[in-house]
Amino acid sequence: MSIAVVGSVAFDTITSPSGSVRDILGGAATYFSLAASYFTQVRMVAVVGEDFGPEQEDVFEKRGIDTRGIEHTAGKTFRWGGTYHDNLNEAKTDFTELNVFERFQPRIPNEYSDTEFLFLANIQPTLQADVRRRMNGVRLTGCDTMNYWIQRTRAELAETLKLVDVLLINDTETKMLGSDNNLPRAAHKVLAMGPRALVIKHGEYGATIFFREGAFGIGRHPFRAPTLPIEEVKDPTGAGDSFAGGFMGYIASQEELNREVLKRALFYGGVMGSFAVENFGTERLQSLTREEIDARFQVFRELTHLE
Amino acid sequence: MSIAVVGSVAFDTITSPSGSVRDILGGAATYFSLAASYFTQVRMVAVVGEDFGPEQEDVFEKRGIDTRGIEHTAGKTFRWGGTYHDNLNEAKTDFTELNVFERFQPRIPNEYSDTEFLFLANIQPTLQADVRRRMNGVRLTGCDTMNYWIQRTRAELAETLKLVDVLLINDTETKMLGSDNNLPRAAHKVLAMGPRALVIKHGEYGATIFFREGAFGIGRHPFRAPTLPIEEVKDPTGAGDSFAGGFMGYIASQEELNREVLKRALFYGGVMGSFAVENFGTERLQSLTREEIDARFQVFRELTHLE
Numbered sequence: 001m002s003i004a005v006v007g008s009v010a011f012d013t014i015t016s017p018s019g020s021v022r023d024i025l026g027g028a029a030t031y032f033s034l035a036a037s038y039f040t041q042v043r044m045v046a047v048v049g050e051d052f053g054p055e056q057e058d059v060f061e062k063r064g065i066d067t068r069g070i071e072h073t074a075g076k077t078f079r080w081g082g083t084y085h086d087n088l089n090e091a092k093t094d095f096t097e098l099n100v101f102e103r104f105q106p107r108i109p110n111e112y113s114d115t116e117f118l119f120l121a122n123i124q125p126t127l128q129a130d131v132r133r134r135m136n137g138v139r140l141t142g143c144d145t146m147n148y149w150i151q152r153t154r155a156e157l158a159e160t161l162k163l164v165d166v167l168l169i170n171d172t173e174t175k176m177l178g179s180d181n182n183l184p185r186a187a188h189k190v191l192a193m194g195p196r197a198l199v200i201k202h203g204e205y206g207a208t209i210f211f212r213e214g215a216f217g218i219g220r221h222p223f224r225a226p227t228l229p230i231e232e233v234k235d236p237t238g239a240g241d242s243f244a245g246g247f248m249g250y251i252a253s254q255e256e257l258n259r260e261v262l263k264r265a266l267f268y269g270g271v272m273g274s275f276a277v278e279n280f281g282t283e284r285l286q287s288l289t290r291e292e293i294d295a296r297f298q299v300f301r302e303l304t305h306l307e
Numbered sequence: 308m309s310i311a312v313v314g315s316v317a318f319d320t321i322t323s324p325s326g327s328v329r330d331i332l333g334g335a336a337t338y339f340s341l342a343a344s345y346f347t348q349v350r351m352v353a354v355v356g357e358d359f360g361p362e363q364e365d366v367f368e369k370r371g372i373d374t375r376g377i378e379h380t381a382g383k384t385f386r387w388g389g390t391y392h393d394n395l396n397e398a399k400t401d402f403t404e405l406n407v408f409e410r411f412q413p414r415i416p417n418e419y420s421d422t423e424f425l426f427l428a429n430i431q432p433t434l435q436a437d438v439r440r441r442m443n444g445v446r447l448t449g450c451d452t453m454n455y456w457i458q459r460t461r462a463e464l465a466e467t468l469k470l471v472d473v474l475l476i477n478d479t480e481t482k483m484l485g486s487d488n489n490l491p492r493a494a495h496k497v498l499a500m501g502p503r504a505l506v507i508k509h510g511e512y513g514a515t516i517f518f519r520e521g522a523f524g525i526g527r528h529p530f531r532a533p534t535l536p537i538e539e540v541k542d543p544t545g546a547g548d549s550f551a552g553g554f555m556g557y558i559a560s561q562e563e564l565n566r567e568v569l570k571r572a573l574f575y576g577g578v579m580g581s582f583a584v585e586n587f588g589t590e591r592l593q594s595l596t597r598e599e600i601d602a603r604f605q606v607f608r609e610l611t612h613l614e
Contacts, residue, residue, distance in 0.1 A: 184536035185539075303531050304532075306608065
């Protein structure tokens, strides 16, 4: 099956305790697409500038990713610079140059009209809702957002949340969106806003999925997946988007949409996130095999499963 | 089998968003003993003042806990007052009155000499080492400590760590003790100091056990257990000690000491911690049944286990 993703493609300049890189390929849609490409056919909707050339195009082509929805326009591609100090959970933003991304109006090619799954990466909520409405044949929509939109465009975001099936955000965003400092209580308040399931990403502690009563199965018991304790996190950039790519990509590869599939998807999300941080940028995500991915899935299982 | 615990018995005055209580029975040895009493025979070593009477004694007696090692002395029992604001992970200490605890010199009754397991709750490291040496017939020793001892008595603590099998501390303490901001790297540095296993308590994210190469089985793969997402944490006091009680108590109830036992013990630790926070003080821990405990163990399993 196929999944479309709408979001940013960027050039990142990153410094971490493990080193520095300059103008490497990044952006939410990039990480998502590469991670998801090991599970299903991926179709991108994004915008790039004149500095995006064959070298970048090649990264996607090698993974069989459909880039017909990437609009090429005059100007420079979105650029972001960030530094990670000792606390690798938090990037200090050095600069943000939106460039062509500032006027991003997602264009969905006709060839994408039979797409079955959709992921709305972290962009302005009204744009997310617009894409979702135009792709109203999809079976399941995943969505990301951030504190910036929660604080400044709450009403617009609330409209978007009515149109999505699974929201993927972190602890702080959940508490902010649910206006509650208790995580499970905040989670249920977020679910009441629209999504049938909420994936809360806990960084180095894994992720928890909360279900709306009766959604994808019986009951409303949450489920938790781990991450791998990693002795050298070289670059945390894109971990969340890679998580989303593994999670949504696995779902899109399955016939059934039930809780057991979503639980396994949560494990695959953690697996792809754990690969992403092992090297700078998308390097690790470009060169994986499905065998490596499934071997790590087993490691995740052994990390948490009793006999 | 039997387990001895040395640590504090206290009267706590606690305020949380759910209410306030005054001078209720608390202390690390108290929470530990009550939690462990559902799994094995518990023997306490502690000190109390003249204000500790039949009402408090009765709490332990009802759970079949041996209190012959609780020394009664002139003066008042240790008192602690703390307030939890919105962030329930952190207590603001309102007051600490060490009272009789200030001159605590653990006295081990002769009747405890055949004790098979030992837990050294959070007290001065030299006292911990002293108790451990006097109880040199034990099969396995667990140990807790805190930032105060790590910062001020590092040399003494290092001596104690050579004498213990399992250290149970939190993330911050692990990074401080291992002098490393990366958790798994810090964990292995702590293991190099003596313990064969290290349990890192992550609060609402569960706990991870790291093993020294070859300890309790093959390899050095860690294992992670969850906690339950709880919608109303009434009082987090004693959660860590209750975790230790469930963990050590379960171990002491088993014939074999292997990784599978320690993994299940990690789940039981989380289970007992999750009960402890459901009500103020030790109230919930006083009234459990083994059936309730095993039912929650199943909930923890379902929270993390794929089919």
